[in-house]
Amino acid sequence: MTDTPxxxxxxxxxxxxxxxxPGSELAERLGVSPRTIRRDIDRLRDLGYPVEATKGAxxxxxxxxxxxxxxxxxxxxxxxxxxxxxxxxxGHAIEGVEEASVRALAKLEQVLPSRLRHRVSALQNATIPxxxxxxxxxxxxxxxxxxxxxxxxxxxxxxxRSGDGTETKRQxxxxxxxxxxxxxxxxxYDMGRDDxxxxxxxxxxxxxxxxxxxxxxxxPTGGDAAEFFARSMSRNQPEHALDVSFAAPAExxxxxxxxxxxTPAPTGPNTCRLRTRAQDSLEWLALRLALVxxxxxxxxxxxxxxxxxxxGARLTxxxx
Numbered sequence: 001m002t003d004t005p006x007x008x009x010x011x012x013x014x015x016x017x018x019x020x021x022p023g024s025e026l027a028e029r030l031g032v033s034p035r036t037i038r039r040d041i042d043r044l045r046d047l048g049y050p051v052e053a054t055k056g057a058x059x060x061x062x063x064x065x066x067x068x069x070x071x072x073x074x075x076x077x078x079x080x081x082x083x084x085x086x087x088x089x090x091g092h093a094i095e096g097v098e099e100a101s102v103r104a105l106a107k108l109e110q111v112l113p114s115r116l117r118h119r120v121s122a123l124q125n126a127t128i129p130x131x132x133x134x135x136x137x138x139x140x141x142x143x144x145x146x147x148x149x150x151x152x153x154x155x156x157x158x159x160x161r162s163g164d165g166t167e168t169k170r171q172x173x174x175x176x177x178x179x180x181x182x183x184x185x186x187x188x189y190d191m192g193r194d195d196x197x198x199x200x201x202x203x204x205x206x207x208x209x210x211x212x213x214x215x216x217x218x219x220p221t222g223g224d225a226a227e228f229f230a231r232s233m234s235r236n237q238p239e240h241a242l243d244v245s246f247a248a249p250a251e252x253x254x255x256x257x258x259x260x261x262x263t264p265a266p267t268g269p270n271t272c273r274l275r276t277r278a279q280d281s282l283e284w285l286a287l288r289l290a291l292v293x294x295x296x297x298x299x300x301x302x303x304x305x306x307x308x309x310x311x312g313a314r315l316t317x318x319x320x
Contacts, residue, residue: 007030008040008043010030011040011041011044014029015051015062019062020062021061021062049063050063052064076116079116083105083109102143105144138201143177145207146174146204148209149174153173153215153216155171155191155209155210155213156173156174156209156210157169157170157171157208158172158208159204160199160205161203170192170199171190171192172191172199173188173191173214173216174186174187174188175188175196175216175225176225183202186198186199196228198228198229239279240277240280240301241277241300242275242277242304243273243274243298243300244264244273244298245271245296246264246271246294246295246296247295248270248271248295249269250264252294253274261288262274282307283307286304286307289308
């Protein structure tokens with residue numbers, strides 16, 4: 001094999017198999033001399049691939065873990081498996097990996113052949129995910145289209161449905177995607193409103209990158225998209241001082257509550273109390289408390305106490 005780039009790729013593909021390769025076997029596989037294999041190994045090392053050599057009659061070469069993550073070669077099945085996993089992580093806002101999932105998925109789908117992209121979509125469409133929370137599911141295609149526009153600094157057009165169901169067309173300069181662990185939001189400069197806005201991504205439809213490049217504007221919060229999002233949400237949603245006692249150990253309750261609500265303090269061997277501030281709706285708070293699956297008492301806010309009283313009455317009538 002005289003084509004050096006192609007030979008290096010084939011050599012790298014062999015080394016990514018979790019085994020040790022004798023130099024003579026690599027040379028026979030690639031149709032070159034052992035000396036050429038040694039030179040190619042040095043080239044891969046120069047490119048950042050940590051190839052380890054062992055001496056002796058049964059010595060050889062193998063790819064090991066290095067200080068940095070080198071590029072990987074994937075076969076069709078591996079690429080499909082990774083894309084499906086990334087879509088699951090991105091589309092359901094899995095806390096802790098959601099943003100990395102979107103970035104990786106955008107890079108992968110940019111180079112994924114159409115035949116493999118069809119297989120990924122077919123597998124996902126045939127699968128019913130089991131999700132928690134309010135089920136605000138996001139189409140991964142929407143997320144990757146927005147992520148690509150953010151990275152490429154391209155203006156974006158899309159349809160948007162507001163909370164009251166009003167449909168509008170928007171053209172924005174996308175700045176950042178923000179995940180709360182329950183929903184995705186886009187922070188962007190709205191060209192039609194001439195101001196910064198946040199958009200719920202599950203309400204975005206048909207995103208389209210226009211190809212028009214832009215220089216990112218400076219956010220009012222000095223470039224911190226998370227802080228801008230938090231301020232935006234605080235303007236749109238009243239904050240509740242939440243005070244709840246639970247008839248269960250703090251570890252049990254903490255494992256069943258969203259992390260952003262904080263950690264309850266133990267008040268006894270099998271009781272605890274949560275005092276925190278939350279900007280969720282009363283309906284959502286009531287649901288989350290009920291899903292803890294233990295006895296609890298709400299001390300505040302009064303509006304949540306009233307909502308739970310009404311909800312309990314409705315559920316009692318329904319049971320009859």
